[in-house]
Amino acid sequence: MEERIKNLEEKVKKLETIQYLTLLLNKSDNLKEILDLFLDKCIEFTGADTGSIMFKDEDSDELNFVNYRGFKKEKIDSIKIKIGEGLTGVVFKEGVPKIVNDVSLNPFYIPLREDIQSEVVVPLFCDNKIIGVLSLDSKKKDAFKEEDLQILITISNFVSLILNKIELYSELEDKIKLKDLLIDLISSLEKSFELDDIFDFIMKKMSENFGIARGMLVTFENEEFNVLSVKKAFNISEDEMQRGIYKVGEGIVGRVVKTGKPISIKNLHEEKEFLNRMQIKRSKNIPISFIAVPLKIEGVVIGVLAVEKKFEDEKTLKESEEILVILSNFIAGKIRNINFLIKERENLIEENVTLKQELYKNYSFNNIIGKNKKMMDIFKLVQSVADSMASILILGESGTGKELIAKAIHYASSRRDGPFVSINCASIPETLLESELFGYKKGAFTGAATDKKGKFQLANGGTLFLDEIGDMPLYLQAKILRALQEKEIEPLGSETKVKIDIRLISATNKPIDLWVKEGKFREDLFYRINVIEIKLPPLRERKDDIPILANYFVKKYAEKNNRKVRGFSEEALLILQNYKWPGNVRELENIVERAVLLCEGSEIGIEDLPDYLRTEEDLPELHISKWIEKIVNNPTYENRVYDFIIENIEKELISKALLKFDRNQLQTSDFLGINRNTLRSKIEKYGI
Ligand SMILES: Nc1ncnc2c1ncn2[C@@H]1O[C@H](COP(=O)(O)OP(=O)(O)O)[C@@H](O)[C@H]1O
Ligand SMILES: [Mg+2]
Known part of the structure; x- marks a missing residue:
């Protein structure tokens, strides 16, 4: 009875150990810690004297000690156990646990210590593969019982599970680390x-x-x-x-x-x-x-x-x-x-070339309209001097096409691939003009936060167009002259000079030659910029160009705005031709653009033109034409249309002329170029 109780107590103690061990083992992820605990507890509950754990070497068929108790290090280091050799080697090979109760009787036994009498060896698995063995030894014979073996197997299986888990963990960890690395890599290289x-x-x-x-x-x-x-x-x-x-x-x-x-x-x-x-x-x-x-x-x-x-x-x-x-x-x-x-870049470059070509086309002489004799002479002159370095001065009222000609010259010259830089000297406040032209260095004055290139520098390799040069203040004229003579400029606040290679075209609507005489414009600069002079006549001096210009603009704006407008009614064209055009081609262009937008049919009529064109005093043709139209369309005048119209005009003309010369008949008839008698008879006829 006592014996049985003692046995039971021992069993309970062993079960508790297992429970405790499994609990502990489950808490750790550290392989070394687990193996230590595993070995100690196994030794403790079997009452063994020594013990060891061996794992298979990755690259050979040997078993390595990973943990041991009760052996000398030198002994452990000196022993090599191959798979199939010794008790441990055999258990590893066969995967079956073994108990040896008297080692002296076992032919496989390799002694690690002289005093060992019995031994138990259990295989260790991970992922269903044998990875090693656990062996326990005792100085006593028959130290290990069958039921100890069962418990050892249970614990070993449990350890195997944990090893599995650790393996999976570390694999997962590696994978996560790698995934992070890849994500990091790919996102760093995104741009x-x-x-x-x-x-x-x-x-x-x-x-x-x-x-x-x-x-x-x-x-x-x-x-x-x-x-x-x-x-x-x-x-x-x-x-x-x-x-x-x-x-x-x-x-x-x-x-x-x-x-x-x-x-x-x-x-x-x-x-x-x-x-x-x-x-x-x-x-x-x-x-x-x-x-x-x-x-x-x-x-x-x-x-x-x-x-x-x-x-x-x-x-x-x-x-x-x-x-x-x-x-x-x-x-x-x-x-x-x-x-x-790369392909896209090539396309862009190609596109750029096409755009450039389009630009050349836009500013080619083909787009400068004019058949007038004066204009034809100008075109000839411009074409002959375009591809030279000669400075050109373009004179003409505002809106006569000075800038258009300047661009055409640039795009016809060999500098066409260089920049065309224009600056309107009249529209920039005097205080800014200098820095616009010559640029400045950072800190040259308050507000100069960075370097700024001036127009002279920006135009390098191309053409600089100084528009409204007549409005240039005198002190800047001197500076410009120096820049042109020395072919270099000095940005404000800079100590170093910058070489410039530009072709200069200037323009003005001011009577600059008069200003030179009056001392309002430097003579030396005038000669420098005026190597070739082009004088654009005002539009009113080339009335013959008005219809082609007007029709050219109709086409341009009808296309641009998707309109079906084709041209002008006769009257509308008459109005355009007789207007004085103080704003020149620019004004004509604006009026035609507006008319195209207003026009509802395919022809621009008087109603599409602004009133001020019509009420001009010197447009008698319009009133007469309107008046004639009325008469022609009025049936009451049938059979006498000719006489009615001529007589009315004659009467009006004679009375105006008489008025002009205070009814002096001799002067009036001379002025009109008719016979004095004829005049007298007409005065009687009309009762003037
Ligand atoms: N001969 C012309 N043919 C076609 N368009 C012209 C012509 N002359 C001037 N223009 C147009 O008239 C407008 C004013 O011309 P622009 O060269 O700016 O005149 P400016 O510089 O003399 O004031 C521009 O839209 C220009 O294209
Ligand atoms: Mg202009």
Whole structure:
């Protein structure tokens, strides 16, 4: 009875130990801590004297001690146990636990201590694979019982579960770390479009976090000849890189290109297919893994991303390969975008050229309208001097086309690809004009927060158009003269001079030659800017151009505004032709633009023109024409239209002329160019 109670008590104690142990074990993620606890508790409850845990060596068929109690370190270090050797080696090999009650009788036993009599060995599993063994020893014979073994197996299985969990954890942790790394990498490179930077950054990060020793990007050198070469490299010398030439199908890189599938090699030194084209010297004693993955754009292989990594087992290698595939996809995507950008840039340049050509067309002489003799002479002159460096002064009232001519000259000259910079000297406050023209250095005056280039500098290589130069203050005239003579300028607040290469065109609507005489404009500057003078006549002096100009503007604005307007009614054109046009072509253009918008039919009529054009005193033709129209359309005048109209006009004319000469008939008849008798008879006829 006593015996049974004692037994039961012992059993309860053992069960408690297990419970306690499992609880403790479950709390820790630290492998060393778990193994310590495991070994101590197993020794404690079996009453063993010594014990050890062994795991299989990764790279050989030996078992290594990872933990032990009761043995000397020198002894442990001196002993090598192979799988299948000794009791532990056999248990590892067979995966079945064993109890030996008298070691002296067991042929497999390898003594670690002279005084050991019995031993129990249990296999340890992780992920259903044997990874090691637990062994406990005692100085007593028959120390271990069958029921101890059962408990040991239970605990061992439990430890196996925990090992599994730790393994999974660390794997997961690695994966999470890697995922973070990839996310970090990809987002850092989001805005990068330099392949060099992208590759270098990826390699650097991967060598820091991923154990990459070397890396390279291989792409087609010449697709026709199936030749690939190393374009980017990490930890590979320039010379080695030069030697990296591959053909499709040749070696590992060539095979990846051919198959479009990744290839991973566990140990490069053992791979016969590895060509080492680059003749990189690697120590034969250090195994190294190699992974090559294809770079694909829309399914087409354009190259290979390959890396060398610290030696890896099959499983890790496969995972590394997956990472590399992600990276190569990323790089391929970047290459695609870069190519796209290059293409886009080319398109833009092309577009720019077309735009420029359009610009040339816009400012070509074809768009300067005029058949008037004076204008034709001007066109001839302008074309002959356009492609020279000669300074040109364009004179003419406002709106006569001075700027238009200036631009046409620029775009007809060999400087057409350089800038056309214009500045209106009349519209800029005098205080700012100087800095606008010559620029300034940062801090030259309060408010000069940065350097600013002046128009002279901006026009470098092109044409500077000084519009309304007549309004230039005298002190600036001197400065401009100096700039033109010395071909260099000095920005405000700067000590250094800047060379300028410009062609100067000036314009003014002021009587500048008169101003020169009056001393309001410097004579020396006048001669400098006036190598060639172009005088644009006011529009009222080239009335013959009004219809073509007006029709040209109708076409321009009808197209621009999507209108069906084609031209003018006769009367409307008459109005335009007889108006004085103080605002010249600009005014005409504005009025036609407005009329096109107002016009409801296909022809611009008087009603589409502003009233002030019509009420001009010197537009008798209009009143007469309107009046004649009324008569012609009025049936009451039938049969006597001619007489009625002529008589009315005659009567009006004679009375006006008489009025002009105070009814002096001799002067009046001379003025009208008719016979005095005829005049007298008409005065009687009309009763004037
Ligand atoms: N001969 C012309 N043919 C076509 N358009 C002209 C002509 N002359 C002037 N223009 C137009 O008239 C407007 C005023 O011309 P612009 O050169 O600015 O005159 P300015 O500089 O003499 O004041 C511009 O829209 C210009 O295109
Ligand atoms: Mg102008």
